[in-house]
Amino acid sequence: MTRGTPDPELLAEIDNLRLRLAEAEETLAAIRSGEVDALVMAGDHGEKIQILGEGDLIYRQFIETLSEGTVTLSKNGDILSCNAALAKTLHRPLVQILGTAMRDHLSPEDHEAFGAVLAQAGTESRRLKIHLKTAEGFLVPVYLSATQLRSATPELVLCLVLTDLEEVISAETTLRESEHRYRELLELAPVGIAVYSEGKIVFTNPAGARLLGASSESLLVGKPIADFIHPDGLEAAQSRMRRMMAGETGLYPAEDVFLKLDGTPINVELISAPLHYKGIPAVQTIITDITRRKRDEAERERLMRAIEQAGEIVIITDPDGTIQYVNPAFENVTGYSRQEAIGGNPRMLKSGEQDQAFYNGLWQIISSGKTWRGTMVNRRKDGKNYTEDATITPVSDAGGRIVSYVGVNRDISAQRLLEDRLRQAQKMETVGQLAGGVAHDFNNMLQVIITYAEMSLAKVDPEQPLHKYLMEIRRAAQRSAEITGQLLAFARKQTVSPKILDLNLALASAQKMIQRLIGEDIDLVSQPGRELWKVKIDPAQLDQVLANLAVNARDAIGGVGKLTIGTEKVSFDKEFCATNPGFLPGEYLLLAVSDNGGGMDRETLSHLFEPFFTTKAPGKGTGLGLATVYGIVKQNNGFINVYSEPGEGSTFKVYLPRAEGEGADKGMEVEGAAPRGGTETVLVVEDEAAILELARESLEHLGYTVLVAKSPEEAIRRSQEQAGPIQLLITDVVMPQMNGRHLAERLTSVRPRLKCLYMSGYTADVIAHRGVLDEGVRFISKPFSLRVLAGKVREVLDG
Amino acid sequence: MKTEAKGDPAMVSTTNSDVQWTLRLYVAGQTPKSLTAFDNLKSLCEDRLKGHYSIEVIDLLKNPRLAKDDQILAIPTLVRRLPLPVRRIIGDLSNIERVLVGLDLREKH
Numbered sequence: 001m002t003r004g005t006p007d008p009e010l011l012a013e014i015d016n017l018r019l020r021l022a023e024a025e026e027t028l029a030a031i032r033s034g035e036v037d038a039l040v041m042a043g044d045h046g047e048k049i050q051i052l053g054e055g056d057l058i059y060r061q062f063i064e065t066l067s068e069g070t071v072t073l074s075k076n077g078d079i080l081s082c083n084a085a086l087a088k089t090l091h092r093p094l095v096q097i098l099g100t101a102m103r104d105h106l107s108p109e110d111h112e113a114f115g116a117v118l119a120q121a122g123t124e125s126r127r128l129k130i131h132l133k134t135a136e137g138f139l140v141p142v143y144l145s146a147t148q149l150r151s152a153t154p155e156l157v158l159c160l161v162l163t164d165l166e167e168v169i170s171a172e173t174t175l176r177e178s179e180h181r182y183r184e185l186l187e188l189a190p191v192g193i194a195v196y197s198e199g200k201i202v203f204t205n206p207a208g209a210r211l212l213g214a215s216s217e218s219l220l221v222g223k224p225i226a227d228f229i230h231p232d233g234l235e236a237a238q239s240r241m242r243r244m245m246a247g248e249t250g251l252y253p254a255e256d257v258f259l260k261l262d263g264t265p266i267n268v269e270l271i272s273a274p275l276h277y278k279g280i281p282a283v284q285t286i287i288t289d290i291t292r293r294k295r296d297e298a299e300r301e302r303l304m305r306a307i308e309q310a311g312e313i314v315i316i317t318d319p320d321g322t323i324q325y326v327n328p329a330f331e332n333v334t335g336y337s338r339q340e341a342i343g344g345n346p347r348m349l350k351s352g353e354q355d356q357a358f359y360n361g362l363w364q365i366i367s368s369g370k371t372w373r374g375t376m377v378n379r380r381k382d383g384k385n386y387t388e389d390a391t392i393t394p395v396s397d398a399g400g401r402i403v404s405y406v407g408v409n410r411d412i413s414a415q416r417l418l419e420d421r422l423r424q425a426q427k428m429e430t431v432g433q434l435a436g437g438v439a440h441d442f443n444n445m446l447q448v449i450i451t452y453a454e455m456s457l458a459k460v461d462p463e464q465p466l467h468k469y470l471m472e473i474r475r476a477a478q479r480s481a482e483i484t485g486q487l488l489a490f491a492r493k494q495t496v497s498p499k500i501l502d503l504n505l506a507l508a509s510a511q512k513m514i515q516r517l518i519g520e521d522i523d524l525v526s527q528p529g530r531e532l533w534k535v536k537i538d539p540a541q542l543d544q545v546l547a548n549l550a551v552n553a554r555d556a557i558g559g560v561g562k563l564t565i566g567t568e569k570v571s572f573d574k575e576f577c578a579t580n581p582g583f584l585p586g587e588y589l590l591l592a593v594s595d596n597g598g599g600m601d602r603e604t605l606s607h608l609f610e611p612f613f614t615t616k617a618p619g620k621g622t623g624l625g626l627a628t629v630y631g632i633v634k635q636n637n638g639f640i641n642v643y644s645e646p647g648e649g650s651t652f653k654v655y656l657p658r659a660e661g662e663g664a665d666k667g668m669e670v671e672g673a674a675p676r677g678g679t680e681t682v683l684v685v686e687d688e689a690a691i692l693e694l695a696r697e698s699l700e701h702l703g704y705t706v707l708v709a710k711s712p713e714e715a716i717r718r719s720q721e722q723a724g725p726i727q728l729l730i731t732d733v734v735m736p737q738m739n740g741r742h743l744a745e746r747l748t749s750v751r752p753r754l755k756c757l758y759m760s761g762y763t764a765d766v767i768a769h770r771g772v773l774d775e776g777v778r779f780i781s782k783p784f785s786l787r788v789l790a791g792k793v794r795e796v797l798d799g
Numbered sequence: 800m801k802t803e804a805k806g807d808p809a810m811v812s813t814t815n816s817d818v819q820w821t822l823r824l825y826v827a828g829q830t831p832k833s834l835t836a837f838d839n840l841k842s843l844c845e846d847r848l849k850g851h852y853s854i855e856v857i858d859l860l861k862n863p864r865l866a867k868d869d870q871i872l873a874i875p876t877l878v879r880r881l882p883l884p885v886r887r888i889i890g891d892l893s894n895i896e897r898v899l900v901g902l903d904l905r906e907k908h
Binding site: 024030035039043046049051054058059 | 827828829830831832833834859860863864866867870871872873874875876887889890891
C-alpha cells in the first residue's frame with residue numbers, strides 16, 4: 001500500500017523533538033532524583049546559576065571553621081550574619097550579635113574610622129586596624145578587611161574579615177623585648193663587641209669604644225679595622241680572619257695587639273665569628289683587654305724566676321704540711337729532687353737534733369697564723385746534717401683561713417763553721433791574755449828562785465845533802481820557767497827574735513833532739529823537700545814546734561811505730577782557698593809531721609789546740625804542748641791543719657810563710673859549758689828591787705863590777721858619777737819614766753863604747769811599741785838562768 | 800534511563816586506545832555534587848582512558864553564559880565532546896555502570 005511519503009523535513013523535526021524531549025525528560029529525572037544541585041536559570045541579564053539545597057555547604061563550613069572572624073553587614077552597618085570565631089572573640093552568643101550595629105562592638109576610638117570604611121564607595125577592599133570590644137569591655141586588637149558584596153538584594157553588603165592581632169602583637173612585643181634585651185646586653189657588656197664588614201667597623205658597643213680609646217661609638221664606625229691592629233700582627237690577623245670565614249675552627253680565642261685611637265698598644269683577646277649584618281657577610285668579634293692580665297703574668301713570671309734563682313731555700317706546703325713546691329736551691333742543699341719532695345712532708349729532713357717539743361712549738365706558732373723564725377739542724381738526703389736559719393710564714397685567704405705555709409730558709413752551715421772557728425780563736429785569745437798576764441808576774445818570781453838557787457848551789461859542797469835539795473829547787477824552777485815560756489808562746493806574747501832559716505838545715509840539727517824525745521821504738525824518717533824557700537822564725541820556736549809534735553806523736557803511737565817529718569814548698573791561689581777552708585793564699589813552707597799512731601776522732605780534733613786539753617791521764621802531760629805549737633804558728637803568720645782518722649794515724653801540717661829577704665843564720669844557740677864571767681863594769685837598771693838585787697848578786701858572782709840603778713835618772717847619775725869606764729848597760733825595757741832604749745841612747749851619747757843588753761818579761765806588743773825588738777838587738781827575757789845571763793852578758797861584751 | 804541518539808552517524812563505539820577523548824564537566828563552584836562529579840570523572844578516566852583524555856571543567860557560577868554551548872540545564876553535567884557522537888550524562892557520576900554505558904565504555908576497550 002502506498003500512502004503519501006512523509007516529508008523528510010518533518011521527519012527530521014520529529015526526530016529532533018524526540019531528542020529534545022528525551023533530554024528534557026532526562027534532566028527532569030535527574031533533578032527529581034536529586035542528582036544535581038544547581039540549575040541554569042534565565043535571569044534578567046542572561047543565565048543565572050541557582051544553587052539548590054545543600055549546594056553551599058562547603059562554603060559555609062569554611063566560614064564557620066575560620067579562626068578569623070567574618071561578618072556580613074548591611075549598607076547601614078548592621079550585622080546580617082557572622083561566624084563562630086567572631087562570637088568567640090566578642091564573648092557573646094550569636095543572638096546578641098545578629099541584627100546589632102557593628103559599631104557597637106568596636107572601641108569608641110575606632111567609630112570614626114569605621115564609619116569612613118562603611119561610607120567608602122567602590123569595590124576595592126578596605127583595610128583598617130581597630131579594637132573590638134568584648135562583652136566584658138576588653139579591647140581586642142584586630143585587623144579589619146572589608147569588601148563590598150554584590151548581592152541579590154539591592155542592598156549593598158559588606159564582608160569583613162577580622163584577624164586577631166593579639167598573637168601578632170604579642171609576637172611583635174616578644175620580638176621587640178628580645179631585641180631590647182639584646183641591645184641592653186651589648187650596651188652593658190663589659191667586653192668590647194664589634195662588627196665589621198668589608199674591612200670597616202659597622203658597629204661597636206660602648207665597652208668596645210672605651211677599649212679602643214674612643215669617647216663614643218660613632219667615632220669608630222666606618223673606620224677600617226686594620227687601623228686598630230698593630231702592624232706587626234696585621235698580616236696574621238687577616239689570615240686568621242680569612243681562615244675563620246672559610247670555616248676553620250679552633251682559631252679562637254686568639255691573642256693580639258691592638259692600637260687605641262691614640263695609638264697606644266693594648267694586649268687583647270679575641271673571639272670572632274661570622275654573621276650577617278643587614279644582609280651582608282660580616283664578622284662579630286668579642287674583644288677583651290688583657291693588658292693588665294699580661295702584665296700580671298709577666299710580674300708573676302718575674303717573681304717566679306726570682307724564687308727559682310734565689311740562693312735561699314723556698315718551700316711551699318698546703319695547710320697539712322704537704323709540700324707543693326720547692327725551688328732549685330732546695331734541691332741543691334738537701335739533695336732531694338723536686339719530684340721526691342713534692343707530695344712529701346718537710347719531716348723528711350728531720351735530723352734528730354731537735355726534739356719533738358721543738359717541732360710541736362713550731363707547728364703551734366704557724367698554725368695560729370704567726371711567723372716562726374729560728375734555727376734548726378736538718379738532714380740531707382745523703383745523711384749529712386746542715387744548719388739553717390728558717391722563716392716559716394702562714395698564708396691566709398681573705399677569710400682568714402690558712403691556705404699554705406711558705407718557708408724561706410738559709411743554709412748557714414758554712415756560717416756556723418766560721419762562727420765556731422771564730423769562737424775558738426777568741427777562746428784561745430782570752431786564755432792567751434790570761435796566761436800572758438799571769439806569766440809575767442810569775443816570771444819575775446821564778447827569776448828570783450832560779451838565781452838564788454844557783455848562787456846557793458855555788459856556795460854549797462856537792463857532797464852535802466843540801467846540794468841535792470838545791471838542785472831540785474833549781475830544776476823545779478827551771479821547769480816552771482819552761483812552762484811559763486810555753487804559756488807565753490801560746491799567748492803569743494813572748495818576745496822572740498825571728499831569724500831567716502832553712503827548714504831542712506834546722507830539721508837536720510834538731511834530728512838528735514827529736515830522736516831522743518821519741519825514743520828507740522819509733523822510727524824517725526826524714527823527707528826533706530827540694531829547693532826550699534827560707535822561713536823567718538825564731539829557732540827556739542821552731543824547736544818547740546818540732547818537740548811538741550814529736551812528743552804528741554810518740555804518745556799517740558804508744559809503742560812501736562814510725563814518725564815521718566817532711567818539708568816542701570807550696571803555694572795556694574785564691575781559688576784553692578775559696579774552696580778549701582782553712583787555707584790562706586800565698587807561698588808557704590810546709591812542715592809535715594805524720595805518725596802511724598791511734599789517730600783522733602772528731603771530738604778530740606775539735607779541742608786539739610786548746611790549752612789544758614789533754615787526752616792523757618792526769619799528771620801525764622800539761623795539755624799545753626799543742627796549744628804552744630798553735631800559738632807559735634799563728635804568731636809567725638802561718639796556719640796549721642790536722643788530718644786524722646781513728647785508727648789511721650795523724651798528720652800535722654804546719655804552713656809557714658816564705659821569708660822575704662835572704663840569708664840563713666845558723667842561729668842556734670849552743671849550750672856552753674860553765675858560765676864564763678868577766679871583770680868589766682856593768683850598770684844594771686831595773687825598777688823592781690828584788691830583780692835588781694838578784695842581778696847584782698848574780699853578776700858579782702860572775703866577777704863583774706856591778707853598778708845598780710832603780711830608775712833611768714838614777715842610772716844617768718850613776719853614769720856621770722862613774723869616773724871609770726862602764727862596758728855594759730843591762731836595763732829593763734819598760735820602766736816608768738823612760739824606756740830602756742832611750743836610756744841607752746842617752747848614755748851611749750856620753751859613753752860611745754857602752755854596750756847594751758835589754759831584759760824584760762813584758763809583752764812583745766808593749767816592747768815593740770816602745771821601739772825595742774829590732775833585729776839583732778841584744779835581749780834577754782825574764783826569767784833567765786844564771787847560765788843564760790852569763791852567756792848573754794859575755795856575748796854582748798865580746799860581740 | 801539511557802538515551803540513544805537516533806540518526807547519529809557514529810553509533811558504533813570506537814573505543815580503542817588510540818582515540819583522544821575530550822570531556823567537559825560543567826560545575827557550579829564548589830557545590831558538593833560538583834566536587835563529587837569531578838572526583839569520579841577523574842578516577843574513571845585514569846582507570847579507563849589513561850593517557851588519552853582531557854578534562855575541561857567549566858564553572859558556570861563564574862560564567863553562566865557558557866551553559867549555552869552545550870545547552871546545559873542542570874549541574875553537574877558531563878559532556879563527551881570527542882570522540883563523536885557527543886554524549887551527555889547529568890549527575891554526580893556516582894553510578895559507574897550508567898556512566899560507562901552512557902559514555903559507551905563498558906568493559907571492552
